[in-house]
Amino acid sequence: MRASLIQLDIDPAESPEDRRTRTAALVRGLHDSDLVLLPELWPLGGFAYDAWSAGAETLDGPTAEAMSAAAADAGVWLHAGSIVERDPDGPIFNTSLLFSPSGELVHTYRKIHRFGFDSGEAVAMGAGTEIVTAATPFGTLGLATCYDLRFPELFRALLDAGTEILTIPAAWPARRVEHWTLLARARAVEEQAYVLACNNTGTHGGVPQGGHSLVVDPWGKVLAEAGEAEEILTVDLDPGLVAKSRADFPVLRDRLMGIPAPVERG
Numbered sequence: 001m002r003a004s005l006i007q008l009d010i011d012p013a014e015s016p017e018d019r020r021t022r023t024a025a026l027v028r029g030l031h032d033s034d035l036v037l038l039p040e041l042w043p044l045g046g047f048a049y050d051a052w053s054a055g056a057e058t059l060d061g062p063t064a065e066a067m068s069a070a071a072a073d074a075g076v077w078l079h080a081g082s083i084v085e086r087d088p089d090g091p092i093f094n095t096s097l098l099f100s101p102s103g104e105l106v107h108t109y110r111k112i113h114r115f116g117f118d119s120g121e122a123v124a125m126g127a128g129t130e131i132v133t134a135a136t137p138f139g140t141l142g143l144a145t146c147y148d149l150r151f152p153e154l155f156r157a158l159l160d161a162g163t164e165i166l167t168i169p170a171a172w173p174a175r176r177v178e179h180w181t182l183l184a185r186a187r188a189v190e191e192q193a194y195v196l197a198c199n200n201t202g203t204h205g206g207v208p209q210g211g212h213s214l215v216v217d218p219w220g221k222v223l224a225e226a227g228e229a230e231e232i233l234t235v236d237l238d239p240g241l242v243a244k245s246r247a248d249f250p251v252l253r254d255r256l257m258g259i260p261a262p263v264e265r266g
C-alpha cells in the first residue's frame with residue numbers, strides 16, 4: 001500500500017482559491033498512491049485566525065468540491081486535511097475530510113482538542129465530540145488533528161476502535177517541532193500502529209511552521225521525514241505489519257483496563 005503526504009507551503013500571498021487549484025493538481029499527480037494526506041487548515045492557514053470567519057466553508061463548499069474531484073480523478077483515498085467548517089446551526093469547527101477513490105465524502109472528523117489555551121482556536125472554534133475511524137481496503141484509519149497528538153487517551157480510544165493507521169494533519173509551529181516528531185513516534189510505538197503525520201510549512205498568522213512531516217512504522221521506525229520546505233513524501237507500507245508487530249511483541253495484552261485507584265496513606 002502506497003501513502004503520500006503533501007507537506008504544503010502556506011504563503012498568505014497565495015489566495016485560498018489558487019492554493020486549492022494547486023493542491024488539487026498535486027493530488028491528481030499522485031494517482032500511483034492508494035492514500036494521500038494533506039495538512040490541517042491548509043486553505044486558510046492554521047494560525048490565520050483573522051481569515052477564519054469569512055473563509056469558513058460548509059461540507060459541500062469549494063474545498064470539499066475540489067478535493068472530491070481530485071480524489072476521483074486520481075482514484076485515491078484522500079484525507080484532505082482539515083477546513084474551517086461553517087456549521088449553519090453552530091460555531092465553526094476544525095474539520096477533517098476523508099474522500100473515497102470515487103470522490104465520496106465518507107467521513108468527517110471535528111478536532112477534539114482545540115489549541116490556543118485562552119485564545120485562537122480554543123475560543124474561536126467548537127470542539128468535536130466524536131472519535132472517528134474509517135475502514136479502507138488497506139486497514140482502519142484513526143483520525144486525529146495536530147494538538148490532539150498531545151493527548152494519549154484519544155489514541156487509546158482510537159486503538160480500541162480498531163485503528164491500524166493513524167492519520168494526523170497538522171499546522172505545527174517550528175518552535176516546538178521536536179515535540180511533533182517525538183510524539184508522532186511515541187504514538188506509533190504506544191499503539192503499535194503506522195503514523196502518517198502531515199505538517200505544513202511557511203508562516204501564517206505570524207507563526208513559522210515546522211514542516212518535518214513523517215511516516216512512522218508500528219515499531220517506531222521513521223520511514224520518511226520531510227525537511228522544512230514544501231515536499232511530497234511517498235512511502236510503501238505493509239498493512240500486515242501492524243498485526244505482526246502486535247503479535248510478536250504483545251505489549252497491548254498487558255494493558256490494565258482499569259488503573260487501580262491510588263492508596264491513601266494517613
Ligand SMILES: O=C(O)CCC(=O)C(=O)O
Pocket residue numbers: 046114115145146147148150171172173176179
Ligand atoms: O501542540 C502544539 O505545540 C501545536 C498545536 C497546534 O498548533 C494546533 O493544534 O494547531
